[in-house]
Amino acid sequence: MQDRKQKLRNMSLSALFLAASVIISIVEGISGVNAFIPLPGVRLGFCNVAITACLYLVSVPHAFAVALIRPLFLFVFSGNPVSLAMSFCGGLVSFMSLVVTKKLYGRVLSFAGxxxxxxVFHSIGQIAAAMMIMNDIALITYLPVFAAASSIAGSVSGAVMNAVLPRIAVVIKKGGAI
Amino acid sequence: MKKLYLNDIILNILIIIFCISVPICLSVFAKDDEKTAVISHDGNEERRINLSEDFTYFTHGVEVTVEDGKAYVSNSSCPDRLCMKMKDAQNVGDSIICVPNKVSVRIVGKGAEKGADVVAG
Structure with missing residues (x-):
């Protein structure tokens, strides 16, 4: 009974994080925050906060599901197959790097790092996807610029994680209504 | 936790320094006077335009203009039009890419090869 309750709890929590990540992406797109970034095509990527929260507070498979389903949901709203492929590849690669760096948390790096x-891995994945779509290797010249810009954006959303995730963890540990 | 923040900042600065230094190192080795804009669609080369001449070329919904030693996308049919907002390409190695239309403009030097031998990844 306890096990079943735990399963149900994990499922609803990850659904909650999925909904949050989709909404954050959409609101970020509508609000025009990205217009302040001088490079075209670079986004802040606050939706990563929800995926990281799911990874650290629920489990790795649940977070993987969230990372895979999120681009599909965004595709429903944007209807752009190119951006679907690019965010899918970027999400996959950056999720792998999140799993690998999970061991570093609290010892070497905080969420910002x-x-x-x-x-950085997200931009590598996206550019790899664009290279596959375009069938052109010239795109790699963009990688340094995009990686540098996205590392700053990643640190900003990591600072948000540092502030938000411990508080969400307290609420989840307490159990009961969230 | 305070110590970890320092690590984060050091990591971020290292990444940025690495990202800036790689293209600078590459541009030091690639010195060319005669620059050519190579326009390709779906990985296939379509046309070469010398940057010293003024020319407008239209292909697959993208209008590429070469003017004053610079190449830029002057018009495009893609929905987001990121290619039109991109920086003008004028140095060897610069490129402008329109992913929805699968068109790329790349600046190559005199000694540059016609195309890549092997595309990995």
Whole structure:
């Protein structure tokens, strides 16, 4: 009975984080925050906060599901197959880096550094996807610029994680209504 | 926790320094006077335009203009039009890419090869 309750709890928590990540992406797109970034195509990526929260507070498979389903939901709203492929690849690669760097948390890096690394891997994945779509290797010249810009954006959203995640953890540990 | 923040900042600065230093090192080795804009669609080379001449080329929904030694996308049919907002390409190695239309503009030097031998990844 306890086990079943735990399963149900994990499922609803990860659904909650999925909804949060989709909404954060949409609001970020509408609000025009990205217009302040001088490079075209670079986003802040606050939706990573929800995925990282799911990874650290629920479990790795649940967070993996969230990372995979989020681009599909965004595709429903944007209807752009190119951006679907790019955010899918970016999400996959950055999720892998999040899992690998999970061991570093609390010992070497805080969330800011972890999110910085995952942001760099996200841009690597996106550019790899764009290279596959375009069938052109010239895109790699953009990688340094995008990686540098996204590492800053990743650190910003990592600072948000540092502030938010411990508080969410307290609420979840307490149990009961969230 | 305070110590960890320092680590984060050091990591971020290292990444940025690395990202800036790689293109600078590459541009030091690639010195060319005669620059050519190579326009490709879906990985296939379509046309080469010398940057010293003024020219407008239209392909697959993208209008590429070469003017005053610079190449830029002057018009595009793609929805987000990021290619039009990109920086003008004028140095060897610069490129402008329109992912929805699968068109890329790349600046190559005199000694540059016609295309890549092997595309890995």
């Amino acid at each position: 972890i999110s910085c690394i995952s942001a």
